[in-house]
Amino acid sequence: MEPIKVLLVDDHKIMRDGLQSLLEQADDITVMAQAASGQEAIKLARDLRPELITMDLTMPKMSGIEATRRIIAEQPEARVLALSMVMEQGCVMECLKAGAKGYLVKDCAADELLQAVRTVYNGGSYLCSQATTLVVHGMQNGQEPEPPPCLTEREQEVLQLLANGLNTKEIASRLEVSTKTVESQRAAVMKKLGLYSIAELTKYALQQGLTDLTLPNKSL
Numbered sequence: 395m396e397p398i399k400v401l402l403v404d405d406h407k408i409m410r411d412g413l414q415s416l417l418e419q420a421d422d423i424t425v426m427a428q429a430a431s432g433q434e435a436i437k438l439a440r441d442l443r444p445e446l447i448t449m450d451l452t453m454p455k456m457s458g459i460e461a462t463r464r465i466i467a468e469q470p471e472a473r474v475l476a477l478s479m480v481m482e483q484g485c486v487m488e489c490l491k492a493g494a495k496g497y498l499v500k501d502c503a504a505d506e507l508l509q510a511v512r513t514v515y516n517g518g519s520y521l522c523s524q525a526t527t528l529v530v531h532g533m534q535n536g537q538e539p540e541p542p543p544c545l546t547e548r549e550q551e552v553l554q555l556l557a558n559g560l561n562t563k564e565i566a567s568r569l570e571v572s573t574k575t576v577e578s579q580r581a582a583v584m585k586k587l588g589l590y591s592i593a594e595l596t597k598y599a600l601q602q603g604l605t606d607l608t609l610p611n612k613s614l
Contacts, residue, residue, distance in 0.1 A: 446511060
């Protein structure tokens, strides 16, 4: 029997290498490639047609939710298993709505990760206990996430940097643009989202998997 061919997506190399080492201890799983960004994940998924994709959600420029949405749009049969430290109801539900077949917290046990990979590969769905609780709670309360406004990749990046604690000058330096450009993009993001403070932007970014508040600020 051929092993399950997996594409690993995470912007941290140490995480990708650790996942690869763990997964390949199993005889029925092999890692065919790694991707460090959402854009790279889309390209590799298109070129390699992996049988399963493990998807980090908090990545610069393009979130794992958006990458999942685009991959599923091109390949409806693709199997995506989200791996994240974010455990927010809106993020979990939006990730599943984007087409992911599973949601797993990154600090799960190795055995649970292997079980999730096999379950999703075999056509099932897998939610860790925390994600299951959030989804059930949302359904019981009739909560349905609103479709996210269409932000450009640069606007998503500005939002992510703001949510991670960078000020306008620091963002301008990071993106190599003027402070006026950043101010204009921030205003556009706020207008599209109907939000009016950094706290509101941070909460939205967390719900959409664009940032992870368990990480130190400015750690992108």
